[in-house]
Amino acid sequence: xxVLIDNLQYCxxxxxxxxxxxxxxxxxxxxxIAYHESFREMIANLERWNRWFEQFPxxxxxxxxxxxxxEAQQTQRTAVFFGFQNPSPIEDDIGLIEIVHQLGVRFMQLxxxxxxxxxxxxxxxxxxxxxxxxxxVVAEMNRVGxxxxxxxxxxxxxxxxxxHSTRPIAITHANPDWWHPALRNxxxxxxxxxxxxxxMLGFSLxxxxxxxxxNCRLTDFCEMVAEAADRYxxxxxxxxxxxxxxxxxxxxxxxRVGRWTKDIDYGEGSASNAGFPPQPDWFNDNRDWDxxxxxxxxxxxxxxxxxxxxxxNWLNFYKSSFGPA
Amino acid sequence: xxVLIDNLQYCxxxxxxxxxxxxxxxxxxxxxIAYHESFREMIANLERWNRWFEQFPxxxxxxxxxxxxxEAQQTQRTAVFFGFQNPSPIEDDIGLIEIVHQLGVRFMQLxxxxxxxxxxxxxxxxxxxxxxxxxxVVAEMNRVGxxxxxxxxxxxxxxxxxxHSTRPIAITHANPDWWHPALRNxxxxxxxxxxxxxxMLGFSLxxxxxxxxxNCRLTDFCEMVAEAADRYxxxxxxxxxxxxxxxxxxxxxxxRVGRWTKDIDYGEGSASNAGFPPQPDWFNDNRDWDxxxxxxxxxxxxxxxxxxxxxxNWLNFYKSSFGPA
Numbered sequence: 001x002x003v004l005i006d007n008l009q010y011c012x013x014x015x016x017x018x019x020x021x022x023x024x025x026x027x028x029x030x031x032x033i034a035y036h037e038s039f040r041e042m043i044a045n046l047e048r049w050n051r052w053f054e055q056f057p058x059x060x061x062x063x064x065x066x067x068x069x070x071e072a073q074q075t076q077r078t079a080v081f082f083g084f085q086n087p088s089p090i091e092d093d094i095g096l097i098e099i100v101h102q103l104g105v106r107f108m109q110l111x112x113x114x115x116x117x118x119x120x121x122x123x124x125x126x127x128x129x130x131x132x133x134x135x136x137v138v139a140e141m142n143r144v145g146x147x148x149x150x151x152x153x154x155x156x157x158x159x160x161x162x163x164h165s166t167r168p169i170a171i172t173h174a175n176p177d178w179w180h181p182a183l184r185n186x187x188x189x190x191x192x193x194x195x196x197x198x199x200m201l202g203f204s205l206x207x208x209x210x211x212x213x214x215n216c217r218l219t220d221f222c223e224m225v226a227e228a229a230d231r232y233x234x235x236x237x238x239x240x241x242x243x244x245x246x247x248x249x250x251x252x253x254x255x256r257v258g259r260w261t262k263d264i265d266y267g268e269g270s271a272s273n274a275g276f277p278p279q280p281d282w283f284n285d286n287r288d289w290d291x292x293x294x295x296x297x298x299x300x301x302x303x304x305x306x307x308x309x310x311x312x313n314w315l316n317f318y319k320s321s322f323g324p325a
Numbered sequence: 326x327x328v329l330i331d332n333l334q335y336c337x338x339x340x341x342x343x344x345x346x347x348x349x350x351x352x353x354x355x356x357x358i359a360y361h362e363s364f365r366e367m368i369a370n371l372e373r374w375n376r377w378f379e380q381f382p383x384x385x386x387x388x389x390x391x392x393x394x395x396e397a398q399q400t401q402r403t404a405v406f407f408g409f410q411n412p413s414p415i416e417d418d419i420g421l422i423e424i425v426h427q428l429g430v431r432f433m434q435l436x437x438x439x440x441x442x443x444x445x446x447x448x449x450x451x452x453x454x455x456x457x458x459x460x461x462v463v464a465e466m467n468r469v470g471x472x473x474x475x476x477x478x479x480x481x482x483x484x485x486x487x488x489h490s491t492r493p494i495a496i497t498h499a500n501p502d503w504w505h506p507a508l509r510n511x512x513x514x515x516x517x518x519x520x521x522x523x524x525m526l527g528f529s530l531x532x533x534x535x536x537x538x539x540n541c542r543l544t545d546f547c548e549m550v551a552e553a554a555d556r557y558x559x560x561x562x563x564x565x566x567x568x569x570x571x572x573x574x575x576x577x578x579x580x581r582v583g584r585w586t587k588d589i590d591y592g593e594g595s596a597s598n599a600g601f602p603p604q605p606d607w608f609n610d611n612r613d614w615d616x617x618x619x620x621x622x623x624x625x626x627x628x629x630x631x632x633x634x635x636x637x638n639w640l641n642f643y644k645s646s647f648g649p650a
Contacts, residue, residue, distance in 0.1 A: 040365060047420030095372030102428055 002307035003027040003069050004289060005314040007202045008083075008151075008173040008240030010255075012247045013052065017286065018059040018078065024286035027073040027311065028063055030107055030172065030240070034084040036258030039096060042089035046103060049080065064104040066318035069311075081318075083107030083172070085152060085255075087118050087137070094133070094140055101144045106322055107172060108141065109149045110134060110161060113267065114260060119150075119157035122183050123267075127154035130164055138164050145323045151184075151240075158190050167321065168198035173240035175204055179224040180211040184268060188231070195236035200317045201228070202240025207277035208268035209242070218282040222295040225309065234305045238314040239292070245285055249275035327632035328352040328394050329614060330639040332527045333408075333476075333498040333565030335580075337572045338377065342611065343384040343403065349611035352398040352636065353388055355432060355497065355565070359409040361583030364421060367414035371428060374405065389429040391643035394636075406643075408432030408497070410477060410580075412443050412462070419458070419465055426469040431647055432497060433466065434474045435459060435486060438592065439585060444475075444482035447508050448592075452479035455489055463489050470648045476509075476527075476565075483515050492646065493523035498565035500529055504549040505536040509593060513556070520561035525642045526553070527565025532602035533593035534567070543607040547620040550634065559630045563639040564617070570610055574600035 004025050010032045011017050021029065033045040053062055061072055063079030072079035082105045090096040090108075100108075110130075111121035118134035120127040130138065138161060141148055148169040150158040162169055171194060177185040186194075191201060203225060210216035211224070228237060244251070252275060256267040266274055282291045289310070296306045329350050335357040336342050346354065358370040378387050386397055388404030397404035407430045415421040415433075425433075435455075436446035443459035445452040455463065463486060466473055473494040475483040487494055496519060502510040511519075516526060528550060535541035536549070553562060569576070577600060581592040591599055607616040614635070621631045 039368070043364070043424055044418075044420070047418070047424060050420065050423045093369075093372070095375065096368070098375045099368055099371060099428070103424070104427070 001073070003073055003311040003315050005029070005069065005238065005311040006241050006243070006286075007170075007200075007238055007314050008032070008204070009243045009245075010247070011243055011245040012251070014246065015056060015059070017245060018052075018056055020286040021078040022059060022076060024289045026078050026286050026289065028069040028079040028081060028314075030081045030083050032085050033082050033105075034089045035086055035112060035255050036088050036260070039089045039091055039093075042084070042100075046082070049082070053080075062104060064106070065322055066315060069315055069318065081106050083109075083147075083149065085109045085149075086112035087116050090137070092117060092133070094136055097137065097140045097146055098144050101146050105146065106318075107147045107149045107170065109152055110137070111150075111153045111157065113152050113256075119161065120154040121152055121157075122154045124154060127156040129156045130160040134160075135164055139166075141165075142167050143325050145321060145325070147321050155187060155190060158186070159193055162190075162193045162197055162199065165197075167325065168200070168317070169194065170200045170202070170317070172200075172202045173204040173206070173209075173242040174201070175209045175224065176228055179227070180209065182209055182268060184209060191228070191232055195232040198236070200236055200238055200313065201232065202238045202314075203228075204240060204242045205280070205283050206242035206244070207279065210280065214278045214280055216280050218280070218291060218295040219299065221280075222292075222299040225296065226299045226301065229301070229305070234301070235308055235313055235316075237309050238317075239310060241283065243279075243285070244276055247276060252276050326398070328398055328636040328640050330354070330394065330563065330636040331566050331568070331611075332495075332525075332563055332639050333357070333529070334568045334570075335572070336568055336570040337576070339571065340381060340384070342570060343377075343381050345611040346403040347384060347401060349614045351403050351611050351614065353394040353404040353406060353639075355406045355408050357410050358407050358430070359414045360411055360437060360580050361413050361585070364414045364416055364418075367409070367425075368428075371407070374407070378405075387429060389431070390647055391640060394640055394643065406431050408434075408472075408474065410434045410474075411437035412441050415462070417442060417458070419461055422462065422465045422471060423469050426471050430471065431643075432472045432474045432495065434477055435462070436475075436478045436482065438477050438581075444486065445479040446477055446482075447479045449479060452481040454481045455485040459485075460489055464491075467491050468650050470646060470650070472646050480512060480515060483511070484518055487515075487518045487522055487524065490522075492650065493525070493642070494519065495525045495527070495642070497525075497527045498529040498531070498534075498567040499526070500534045501549065501553055504552075505534065507534055507593060509534055516553070516557055520557040523561070525561055525563055525638065526557065527563045527639075528553075529565060529567045530604070530608050531567035531569070532604065535605065539603045539605055541605050543605070543616060543620040544624065546605075547617075547624040550621065551624045551626065554626070554630070559626070560633055560638055560641075562634050563642075564635060566608065568604075568610070569601055572601060577601050
């Protein structure tokens with residue numbers, strides 16, 4: 001039986017959501033445990049997950065290696081893999097890359113919207129590409145098996161990372177800008193370079209990344225996936241919903257503003273639409289994966305291709321990405 | 326072939342010492358990575374070890390499970406297991422116990438000479454036993470598989486820990502006080518309670534713990550081990566040399582004083598003998614294990630008992646101690 005993997009969620013997790021994950025048949029999720037956190041603050045987030053693993057051993061399990069996805073499926077649980085959307089937890093210390101890998105972290109974005117010590121984010125005016133430390137960090141991430149994620153990075157920085165990395169990288173949650181021209185979505189040039197080097201694109205279901213936002217139709221989304229499969233190969237595609245279920249709006253403000261400004265930044269939102277946008281009605285939560293499966297079949301994907309996009313492609317990527325080089 | 330394990334070293338490690346470990350046939354060592362360090366400072370010490378594992382892959386390997394000892398022996402390397410001599414790295418945060426276990430830490434002292442948040446050290450005037458947090462921490466250490474080490478703890482606190490712990494504990498580096506009455510050495514009452522509950526005593530070769538200090542004779546030491554075997558069973562005995570090779574005297578001051586006083590504390594030393602004491606001539610460094618082996622045989626230990634004391638007993642303890650309860 002094919003596995004189902006959502007390669008990006010940032011829900012306000014609870015027993016309710018863990019049960020919904022199982023109801024929806026989700027075998028693995030990659031969850032964000034840092035936006036702007038320091039190393040020590042990120043550790044506190046890991047501790048919270050450890051507590052959940054102890055409290056809900058029949059629902060969830062810690063995921064650090066690809067085989068944990070099948071183990072979760074066989075025991076009817078969801079394997080939880082960790083990632084950072086920002087390199088803030090590694091501070092200015094390259095030694096922390098191996099430390100966080102030893103703690104089970106498997107994805108790290110080099111930037112989150114802004115310039116970081118490593119590269120440029122997608123909302124900066126100037127994109128200066130990978131920094132000196134950025135190149136050193138990419139090499140170290142390659143060595144230990146920490147996946148480079150450029151979902152929130154700017155164009156040149158993303159191309160630099162693909163070029164400099166000796167292993168395939170990921171864009172865990174974004175869509176093509178030829179479908180919906182948001183700053184967070186990715187150019188055809190980037191997506192070609194990504195997938196030509198064996199990298200993975202995870203399609204986002206976050207409304208600001210969708211054509212017509214919350215009102216995006218399932219067919220429109222799936223036709224975009226079909227076009228992407230023609231351009232980039234179905235085997236390089238997966239899902240990273242960016243589902244932020246049950247989060248209060250204070251959290252989206254933390255994601256956007258962190259501690260880097262005293263002003264308000266609305267990111268992809270606006271003053272009149274500052275909070276989390278409502279999900280499209282065909283993907284409200286983890287029980288709606290069958291809608292997506294049906295939609296993909298209806299635009300012409302084979303069962304095999306659909307299984308790939310909904311999990312098997314991420315699983316293959318996990319197999320070759322999480323161990324030492 | 327029997328394994329050789331030294332269950333406590335705090336050398337100023339270097340390629341020279343890693344080579345001496347192999348010359349001496351040492352298959353595993355337990356090394357101290359924290360005396361007074363905060364969590365973040367301890368992480369920096371782990372990073373240094375990660376760098377050494379990367380630099381010297383043919384000499385040393387990271388040890389986290391018992392089978393790593395045999396793997397090291399078979400590949401002619403030394404497996405390095407981590408421990409703390411003080412609970413300072415877990416701060417006041419019980420969640421850090423599982424985090425440090427995930428990072429490979431396998432031993433933690435509840436105190437280092439002084440009162441800690443958990444228990445009382447052997448140099449305090451009053452010994453109030455395990456604290457509230459101490460009892461919670463013992464239970465959590467039992468759960469995850471982090472061994473309680475009471476080498477530097479006071480009598481009542483040690484008995485409390487043995488009593489409260491549901492798994493055998495360790496005194497990794499100390500000697501019986503009936504042989505040499507130092508504050509750091511242990512009473513017959515403690516050693517009986519320790520070994521009756523399956524715990525392990527590692528004999529120290531640190532001169533301040535030896536009868537006649539630096540001038541202690543090998544025969545005298547080995548006769549003490551024979552007496553201890555009569556009282557406590559040879560299968561509960563091992564070695565924890567406390568070897569501090571190549572350390573500058575500034576390090577022994579850090580060990581004794583940390584940041585807890587502005588005054589000087591001489592610990593087991595004195596104003597006229599403040600530095601590291603010279604080792605006895607029969608155990609200068611890791612190439613001298615054959616002297617100890619011969620000495621044990623000469624006082625009447627069988628080959629099997631000698632193999633046990635020099636490594637196999639610790640290996641058995643590792644097998645049952647490092648995994649979840």
